[in-house]
Amino acid sequence: MQDLYLLIKPRFLGFRNRMARSDRRTKKRAFVMGGLGLFFCLGLFIVSCRVLIHFQSAEVIGDLLARQLLSMIFLTFFSLLIFSHIITALSNLYISKDLELCHSTPVVLEEVFISRAVYTLMDSSWMLIIFGLPIFMAYAYVYGAGPGFYFTLLHMSLSMAMIAGGIGILITMVLVYVFPAHRTRDIIMLLSVVMLVGLYFLFRFLRPERLVDPDAYFTIMQYMSALKMPQSPYIPTQWISDALWAVLTGKGGEDYLFYIMLTWTTAGAIAVISVxxxxxxxxxxxxxxxxxxxxRAGGKRALDxxxxxxxxxxxxxxxxxxxxxxxxxxxxxxxxSQLLLLGALVVVYVYNFSVLPLDKSPIRLDFLQNELAFLNMGLAGFVLAAVSARFVFPxxxxxxxxxxxxxxxxxxxxxxxxxxxxxxLAPMLILAEVLIIGTNYMLEVTRFMMFLSSITMFFMVFGILALGIGFGALYPNFKYENIAQVATGFGGVLYMIVSSIFIGAVIVLEAGPVYILFMANLRGNTISLFQWLFIIVSFSAVLVINITAIFKPIKMGLKALREYE
Amino acid sequence: MIKLINLTKVYRGLRAVDGINLEIEKGHIFGFLGPNGAGKTTTIKMMAGVLSPTEGQIIINDMDLVKDPSGVKQCVGFIPDRPFVYEKLAGIEFLRFIAGLYHLDHTPLLSHRISELLELFELGQWGEELIESYSHGMKQRLVMCAALLHEPEVLIVDEPMVGLDPKGARLVKNIFKDQAVKGTTVFMSTHSLDVAAEVCDEIAIIQGGHIIARGTASALRRQAGVGGNLEQIFLKLTEGKGLANARPLSSH
Incomplete structure (x- = not known):
């Protein structure tokens, strides 16, 4: 145990030293990132509260919906935790640079393994805190939970992380053992991405939004039974969500202890099996x-x-x-393999437009279609910025x-x-036009909106791309272990914020003139001189913003790279 | 050929290199020695154009590195101390990539030159393999191939023998000597005093960012006022007597 403590200690010492000795710039970055994280958590909490309050307003089915949502959230977290543990276990157990040192000491193998498993658990579970905490706090707030809920949440989350961690680490160990040497890392990364894409498709094509739409079911009884149906009595997340629900609502208390024992014994068993x-x-x-x-370099001829x-x-x-x-x-x-994720993102994005219940809206169809097309420009711009964050920024x-x-x-x-x-430039332009034309085609928008969206997106790509290259040069990270991590750093987050502001500004500036032109076209009105002036000023401002977004970030990035040491 | 005028680099208040002045003739092998943290790598990185100087000038082939970086870099070959390269490229692909950066056209002559260099550095069999499967020494030799590919007039080398086996080290020493005979100026930092004594026409010792001694091995011997080998001269000049007289720890 003494050795285990020693093996885990460097991580905490490193963290403490980083905190204590960080310079002003690092502190500033940590402050900005912390602020953004807090802002995100607050937003997620507010949205979750609104959803739960909305559910509560529906008699009979409100609680069923909230309970079903809770178990879905746990299932999603559980799957993501397994995925995340597979990746981080690979890094902590097989790639880490200090492994040689650890294994050359007289410390027993099991203790080295356990210390690395603890690292893996810590590295993989932070997202549960960032994304999960605001949602669970919203449950506590809306249902007026007592201290028992918080205690149960704390230890059950830990047991869930241990189960998911154990499964993830076991999968990694078996894969490394089975696959040919030296390619293991690549194969595991690939399998993980394929798994993530599979999960994403599965979740989306299950159309969870139908659960809040009783009309999608033939009878109310069918709908109720769909809501009541547990996912599976053998999945740990079901035990956790049932235990939490029991302590949250005070119903089903007789099973509470059983679920807790079941979860913790499973966590303990998986830990022992892992060792x-x-x-x-x-x-x-x-x-x-x-x-x-x-x-040898594979696929050489095609690549050449x-x-x-x-x-x-x-x-x-x-x-x-x-x-x-x-x-x-x-x-x-x-x-x-990130292209697979990109493909999944595009397919689901376009698919979402194909299942929009436009006919159920009280707003006039042609008006709604064009309004959505306008919103679509912003969404597609955001998707492009996300793609750019992953491929262009690094x-x-x-x-x-x-x-x-x-x-x-x-x-x-x-x-x-x-x-x-x-x-x-060319691939991003193609992607942008495919996204915008494909979804506008599904929305059956007017020719004018189709033209305007395509042109706007076309020019917006130049800015989004330049911001990606510029910020990538402004905040380079040449010492990454995995290139996918580059986009998640301070520079990547800042890039996403700035490009979202850029996209938002373009959309807002175009909204006024488009509304005038659209209404004039719809009602056959003539456009006044003042309105023309407004249209020209707005579009000129869009042009200026675009030009600034293209040249300024690259200039800043160039300066930063020149001064990089 | 190489002229460093008042070359200075300040890192957060620390003068890592403090007003260095040097002039090195064409076809010479110049050894740059100094204890750890003396400013060797910083000087070399500035000369390679990887780091910008805080003050001073670097003149190579009568061109100022700050004013015409591309012109200077075109005639310089740089070998860093750690061979970081693109692991997912094959050896030949890496050399073609370097050729592109130095504007060498893809001609049969280039292919011949690449094969010649790979053979010279005993990497001929490995040219089609991905660099990720190379050992440290092989990567180091590949970087040397890359530095010589465009037949540079100046070769800037940081710790060339790190990671090389005795055979590789011998090969590299011979190549540097051949290059010098052909008129290439070699500026080389090293910890290995044997290497410096064997191949360098002239040596400078840097300490605390300053050049504290400069000349041939015999001139340095005179300056230090000690006889014997370069190690003793080095220790005397850098006041490393404590290290020289250190005894091993007694075992308990």
């Missing part, structure tokens, strides 16, 4: 994962062809950068610790940045 399995296969897996084997085709217009030096980026992207499973950081090669080469940084910009 047994670790004793049997962990070290062998670790040893195997370090074996370096010759690895693609590279030749794309790099042609860019000149020799930029062409070299682009060829390197494409090759790295398609050979790194952690990178290209473009500079993607050089990693090999950035010295670019810096010591004769390639000018300005040319380098604009080259990256141009490389992403």
């Amino acid at each position: 047994w399995v670790a004793r049997a296969i962990y070290f062998e897996g670790l040893s195997k994962s370090q074996e370096a084997k010759k690895r 062809l693609l590279v030749e085709l794309i790099k042609k217009p860019f000149g020799v030096d930029l062409g070299a950068i682009i060829a390197k980026d494409i090759r790295t992207f398609f050979r790194d499973n952690t990178q290209w 473009a500079v950081s993607a050089e990693g610790e090999a950035y010295w090669i670019v810096r010591s080469s004769p390639l000018r940084l300005k040319r380098y940045l604009w080259g990256k910009y141009l490389f992403f």
Whole structure:
């Protein structure tokens, strides 16, 4: 136990030292991130409260809906926790740089394993606090929960994290043990992304929104039974949500203790099984994962062809950068697999428009369609910004610790940045137009709205992209372990905020003129001189914002990169 | 060929490099020695254009690095102390990538040069393999191939022997000597006094950001006022007597 304590201690010491010795800039960043996190939590709490209060207003089914939602939330968290544990267990148990040191000491294997499992639990479970806490607090607030609820929530959440963690760690250990050495990391990353995409599709295509729409069911009895039906008595999240519901409402108290015992004994059993399995296969897996084997570049001919085709217009030096980026992207499973997530995002986005219940709205159909098309511009812009955060923002950081090669080469940084910009331009424009035209087509909007949306999106892409490249250069991270982490840092969050403001500003400035033009078209009115002036000023402001969004961030990024040390 | 004029770098108030002045002739191998944290890597990074100087000038081939970075970099080859490269590229692809950055066209001549360098550094069999499967020493040799690819007039090298086996180290020393004979100026920082004594025409010792001694090994011997090998001269000049006289810890 003494050794276990020693093995866990460096993490806390590191955290304490980082806090105590951080400079002003780091403190400022932590303050901004903390503020944003708090703002997010508050927003989530308010939305959750409104949903639960809305549910309560529906007699008979209100509580059923709230209970069903609680178990769905736990199930979602549980799945995400397993996914997250698979990834972080891989890093903590097999990749971490200090593993060599730990395993070279006389500490017993089980204690090294347990210390790494604790790290994994801590690294993976923070999202439960950020996303879960505001929702559970909303339940407590709306249902007037007593201290028993908070206590149950605390220890049951811990037991759930332990069960999900145990499952995730076991999956990782088995996969590392089974798959060929050196490729394990890539394979696990790929499998995890495929699993996440699968879960996302499953959840979306189940259409959970139908639960709040009794009309979707033939009879009220059918609807009630759909709500009452537990997901499965064998899933731990069901025990946790049932125990919490019992303490929240004071109903079903007789099962409360049973569910708690069931959850904790399961958590304990999984912890013990994990240590047994670790004793049997962990070290062998670790040893195997370090074996370096010759690895030839796969799919070479197809990749060479693609590279030749794309790099042609860019000149020799930029062409070299682009060829390197494409090759790295398609050979790194952690990178290209993100395309699966992107594909899932686009499919579900378009699918959402196909199931919109427009006919049930009290608003005139043509008016609603065009209003939604306008809203769609903002949403599609946000999707593009999210895609850009994942692919464009890390473009500079993607050089990693090999950035010295670019810096010591004769390639000018300005040319380098604009080259990256141009490389992403065509795919982003295509994605933007597919999103906006596809969804507008489903909405059956007017020609005018179709034209306006397409043009607006077209020009907005230039700004979103430049913000991505500029902020990526302004906040580069060349020492990442996994490129996907780059977008989740301070710079990535700031980029999302600034690009959302940019998208919002464009939409708001266009809203007034579009309304005037749309109503004039609908009612056959003539547009007054003052209104024309307003339209021209608004569209000019959109133009100015776009130009600023294109040139300013790249200029700032260029300056930051030049001064980067 | 290389001229450093009042070169200074200040990090958060600390003068890591403090007003260095150096002039190195064409075709010379110049050794840059100093204890840990003396300012060697900072100087080298500034010369490679990876770090910007706080003050002073770096003139290479009569061009100012600050005023014409691309022009200077075109005639410089840089080998850093740690070979960070793009792991997902094959060795040949990496060298083609470097060739692109230095505006070398994809001609049969380039392919020949790449094969020649890979063979020279004994990486011929590994050219088609992904770099992620290379050992540290192989990566280091690949970076050297990359630095020599465009036939630079100046080679800037930071700790070239780290991670190399004796055979690799011998190979690298011979290559540096050959390059110097062909007229390439080599500026090399090293911890290895043997290497410096063996290959360098001239040596400078840096400490606390200042050049404290400069000259050939025999000139330094005179300056230090000690006979013997370069290690003794180095310890004397950097006042490392304590380390030299240190005894091993007694076992309990």
